[in-house]
Amino acid sequence: xxxxxxxxRLSNLPEHIIHHIFSFxxxxxxxxxxxVSRKWRYFWVSxxxxxxxxxxxxxxxxxxxxxxxxxxxFKEFVSWVLFFQDNSVVIRKFSLxxxxxxxxxxIHRWITVVAQRKxxxxxxxxxxxxxxQLPPCQSLITLRLGFDSLCILKLPTFAGFRRLxxxxxxMVIFTDSSMLGNFISSCPLLENLNIEQSFFCNFKVFEIxxxxxxxLIVHSGxxxxxxxxxxxxxxxxxxxxxxxxxxxxxxxxxxxxxxxxDVNSLQKVFIYFYHDPKHATAEECxxxxxxxxxxxxxxxxLKLSMGxxxxxxxEIVKPKFFSTSFNNLKSLTLMVCMNLxxxxxxxxxxxxxxxxxxxxxxxxxxxxxxLKIPDIAISCLTYHLKMVWLHDFEGRANELELVRFLLxxxxxxxxxxxxxxxxxxIRRKIIRRIVQLPxxxxxxxxxxxxxxxxxxxxxxxx
Amino acid sequence: MASSSSSSSTQVxxxxxxxxxxxxxxxxxxxAMEMETVKSFFVxxxxxxxxxxxxxxxxxxxxxxxxxxxxxxHSEFRKRTPPPPAEEVKAFNEAFLENxxxxxxxxxxxxxxxxxxKELLNFLTEAAANRIKNKSVEYVRAFFGIxxxxxxxxxxxxxxxxxWAFDGLDED
Numbered sequence: 001x002x003x004x005x006x007x008x009r010l011s012n013l014p015e016h017i018i019h020h021i022f023s024f025x026x027x028x029x030x031x032x033x034x035x036v037s038r039k040w041r042y043f044w045v046s047x048x049x050x051x052x053x054x055x056x057x058x059x060x061x062x063x064x065x066x067x068x069x070x071x072x073x074f075k076e077f078v079s080w081v082l083f084f085q086d087n088s089v090v091i092r093k094f095s096l097x098x099x100x101x102x103x104x105x106x107i108h109r110w111i112t113v114v115a116q117r118k119x120x121x122x123x124x125x126x127x128x129x130x131x132x133q134l135p136p137c138q139s140l141i142t143l144r145l146g147f148d149s150l151c152i153l154k155l156p157t158f159a160g161f162r163r164l165x166x167x168x169x170x171m172v173i174f175t176d177s178s179m180l181g182n183f184i185s186s187c188p189l190l191e192n193l194n195i196e197q198s199f200f201c202n203f204k205v206f207e208i209x210x211x212x213x214x215x216l217i218v219h220s221g222x223x224x225x226x227x228x229x230x231x232x233x234x235x236x237x238x239x240x241x242x243x244x245x246x247x248x249x250x251x252x253x254x255x256x257x258x259x260x261x262d263v264n265s266l267q268k269v270f271i272y273f274y275h276d277p278k279h280a281t282a283e284e285c286x287x288x289x290x291x292x293x294x295x296x297x298x299x300x301x302l303k304l305s306m307g308x309x310x311x312x313x314x315e316i317v318k319p320k321f322f323s324t325s326f327n328n329l330k331s332l333t334l335m336v337c338m339n340l341x342x343x344x345x346x347x348x349x350x351x352x353x354x355x356x357x358x359x360x361x362x363x364x365x366x367x368x369x370x371l372k373i374p375d376i377a378i379s380c381l382t383y384h385l386k387m388v389w390l391h392d393f394e395g396r397a398n399e400l401e402l403v404r405f406l407l408x409x410x411x412x413x414x415x416x417x418x419x420x421x422x423x424x425x426i427r428r429k430i431i432r433r434i435v436q437l438p439x440x441x442x443x444x445x446x447x448x449x450x451x452x453x454x455x456x457x458x459x460x461x462x
Numbered sequence: 463m464a465s466s467s468s469s470s471s472t473q474v475x476x477x478x479x480x481x482x483x484x485x486x487x488x489x490x491x492x493x494a495m496e497m498e499t500v501k502s503f504f505v506x507x508x509x510x511x512x513x514x515x516x517x518x519x520x521x522x523x524x525x526x527x528x529x530x531x532x533x534x535x536h537s538e539f540r541k542r543t544p545p546p547p548a549e550e551v552k553a554f555n556e557a558f559l560e561n562x563x564x565x566x567x568x569x570x571x572x573x574x575x576x577x578x579x580k581e582l583l584n585f586l587t588e589a590a591a592n593r594i595k596n597k598s599v600e601y602v603r604a605f606f607g608i609x610x611x612x613x614x615x616x617x618x619x620x621x622x623x624x625x626w627a628f629d630g631l632d633e634d
Binding site: 008009010012013014017020021022023024025026028029031032033035036037038039040041056057073077080389 | 544564565568571572575583584587588590591592594595596598599602603605606607608609610611612617620621624626627628
């Protein structure tokens with residue numbers, strides 16, 4: 001028998017382990033578990049993790065009580081815990097999930113209490129009728145703040161959160177571009193910034209300048225949003241100047257002005273433009289895309305869904321328009337969501353001499369007329385490209401031509417994996433055709449593999 | 463042992479671990495180094511590397527095979543490109559916990575704490591939390607092997623204090 005053996009299994013554990021176990025539980029569970037014996041009765045008073053979710057109260061009271069009563073009981077419980085907890089214990093994490101709560105004042109009161117107790121991590125999933133104001137809280141390291149329905153966020157005008165490392169916001173309306181920019185610049189340790197499902201009301205410029213930021217995710221709302229709060233970042237100039245930025249993930253309506261400054265450490269980039277502009281000429285598109293790609297020429301992983309650009313970038317990545325090459329690029333993912341001439345992919349491969357992995361998502365769209373790809377030597381196919389993943393494959397003539405080209409020219413290819421579009425019925429027939437195609441890579445072994453998310457049917461083993 | 467493994471350069475180097483009850487386990491070096499406690503044993507002591515036996519005073523041999531299996535699988539998951547599908551990791555984790563009694567789980571938490579591996583400790587503590595989530599006081603008592611020393615009156619008073627915390631729980 002290990003451990004002391006003198007007490008119970010809980011008393012045998014060191015305190016930090018006990019806290020660790022209870023950190024995964026809601027506070028209501030911790031309070032109840034404390035009722036096991038005299039020794040543990042006031043255990044919850046010093047647990048540094050607090051987690052309140054109104055769902056626990058709603059589900060208990062569903063049949064017997066009105067929703068208003070559940071909310072009142074919930075508020076009473078949170079206030080009771082905060083009142084009786086040991087004030088000297090620093091709160092490691094405070095989570096609050098209370099959609100539809102009746103008054104906003106209670107939330108502010110609670111946050112003020114936990115701010116005084118030097119809370120390090122705050123996670124708020126709330127509902128607010130009025131614009132939400134963040135209280136000052138200099139101890140915060142992580143802040144997650146999201147709303148049940150879109151809510152205006154008033155950013156603090158005082159100096160930013162000095163210790164904040166991660167900021168995650170969702171369902172937020174920003175009304176002032178300079179305030180957002182200033183706030184971010186004034187958080188000197190901010191490494192992760194994630195803004196999702198949010199709107200940028202009447203922004204003319206969206207500017208992120210930070211010397212500490214490493215990961216940036218921005219998913220801006222749709223232009224045709226039901227709340228009519230303006231058009232996201234669609235008509236906005238986007239400027240990103242972050243010398244330590246490593247990964248960038250940007251989903252936005254297409255924009256006309258995207259500017260990177262000082263992003264030499266950028267490694268992984270995902271850009272998704274989801275909207276077709278109505279008033280752009282081909283020349284304008286070409287200009288914007290060239291500029292974006294030039295800003296990204298040092299990255300190692302690139303994932304692009306070009307939306308309206310798709311039909312154009314066959315042109316853009318032609319040497320005529322674009323002279324930079326992606327020398328560091330190891331992994332390229334393209335979402336092919338419009339009528340696409342395969343030549344665009346080939347051009348892109350030509351610009352990526354060291355590419356090792358290629359992933360293509362085929363969109364469900366009628367393909368343009370069948371065109372044969374001329375067999376020319378492409379550096380990455382000859383020396384580096386080992387992995388190819390094709391998603392939502394239908395086995396259309398143009399898709400098969402691309403497969404033929406990659407097998408024929410991929411001299412060091414080790415694996416080609418295909419996942420099917422669900423509706424494709426004649427998979428065996430298509431596989432038979434692919435198997436018969438000539439391959440340049442030696443020692444081919446076929447491994448049919450029917451997993452739920454696709455078929456891994458080619459595996460070139462050495 | 464040590465000489466035979468060093469004679470063949472292709473063979474993975476092994477490290478011998480000694481469990482609390484004296485039983486020896488031969489473990490591939492990268493797997494052994496998943497444990498901070500083992501790693502720190504060798505820091506600044508590189509000469510001893512080859513044949514020294516690392517004593518693990520707080521780990522019973524009963525749990526060693528499962529713990530080593532966890533390290534092996536999870537380090538493989540971490541290295542794999544593309545990363546393994548979530549279902550695969552979940553399936554392994556569930557199988558790992560299956561048939562483990564509450565007592566075994568708590569002993570393994572102690573072992574993970576001693577071996578100083580965050581990943582295993584996180585995983586086991588969360589598993590323990592999941593076992594007592596939304597359960598009755600009686601169930602939690604049994605889980606931790608705690609004796610009830612309240613009088614019936616005291617217990618009734620505690621319940622009355624936070625009535626709704628004791629209602630609508632999952633079955634034991």
